Amino acid sequence: MTVQVEDANNMEKINKKYCFELLTIFGILSFLFVLPMISAGFSSNYYAGNPATIGPGETKTAELLTLLSGANEANNGNLTYKVEITNGAGIATLEGNNVFSITPTQPAPIKVKLSVSSNTHEGTEFNITFKISDITPTESGGMIGFAKTSTFTMPVLVRTPPPTPTPTPSTTPVEQPKGSIAWVIIVLVLAVIIAIVAFLFLKRKKTA
Numbered sequence: 001m002t003v004q005v006e007d008a009n010n011m012e013k014i015n016k017k018y019c020f021e022l023l024t025i026f027g028i029l030s031f032l033f034v035l036p037m038i039s040a041g042f043s044s045n046y047y048a049g050n051p052a053t054i055g056p057g058e059t060k061t062a063e064l065l066t067l068l069s070g071a072n073e074a075n076n077g078n079l080t081y082k083v084e085i086t087n088g089a090g091i092a093t094l095e096g097n098n099v100f101s102i103t104p105t106q107p108a109p110i111k112v113k114l115s116v117s118s119n120t121h122e123g124t125e126f127n128i129t130f131k132i133s134d135i136t137p138t139e140s141g142g143m144i145g146f147a148k149t150s151t152f153t154m155p156v157l158v159r160t161p162p163p164t165p166t167p168t169p170s171t172t173p174v175e176q177p178k179g180s181i182a183w184v185i186i187v188l189v190l191a192v193i194i195a196i197v198a199f200l201f202l203k204r205k206k207t208a
Contacts, residue, residue: 041068042132044154051125051155054091057118061095064154065110065130069102075136077104082133089126091116091156099135116158124158 044065046052052064069077081100085092093113100108112128134148 041070041073042066042150042152043068044152046154046156048155051157052114053157053159053161054114054116055160056116056120056122056158059113059115061111061113063109064112064128065132065152067100067102067108067110067132069104069107071104078102078136079134080136081108082135083110084131084133085112085128086131086151087127087129087153089128089156091126092128114156120158122158122160126156126158127153128156129153 042065046064052062054060065083067081067083069079071077073079079102081102083094083098083100085094091114095111095113100110102108110130116124116126130152132150132152
């Protein structure tokens with residue numbers, strides 16, 4: 001009886017260990033599967049500590065984001081993204097269409113129209129939040145699969161741009177080409193010589 005009890009306990013320990021290992025492997029595989037589903041590829045030159053800037057009363061269009069893809073992604077990196085501004089702080093709107101088709105060799109710059117009122121104080125900082133969703137159709141039938149979504153918040157700082165320096169007009173005197181002056185002198189000398197020769201020829205002819 002004692003041997004049977006020990007065997008049962010050992011079997012129960014083995015089963016628990018086996019189940020724990022299976023759950024661990026399943027958790028790792030689930031994480032690796034879900035990770036690419038919740039991220040979208042993009043890059044930006046603006047982030048906390050390096051905000052985009054705009055002057056008081058200014059309206060401008062700027063490329064704030066660039067959508068990217070890699071050849072190792074689904075559909076060989078031929079992806080379709082949808083971009084939305086979920087928090088534009090009242091100063092930002094997307095320019096044009098908000099759906100972009102990209103490839104590994106053709107990223108898509110995202111143009112945003114920024115506009116602030118003239119009474120906005122220097123140093124005011126706004127936050128703009130982008131929602132980027134991968135809406136690439138599946139290869140099987142054109143239906144959209146699980147949405148892969150990322151969000152990105154970008155600061156925009158109100159700051160008057162430094163004045164553009166006015167170019168100073170040049171005061172250097174314009175130098176005349178030396179070659180043209182030399183030719184004028186040569187022509188004048190030849191004209192004088194011809195006139196003298198003609199005068200002497202006519203005078204000798206009269207006295208002859």
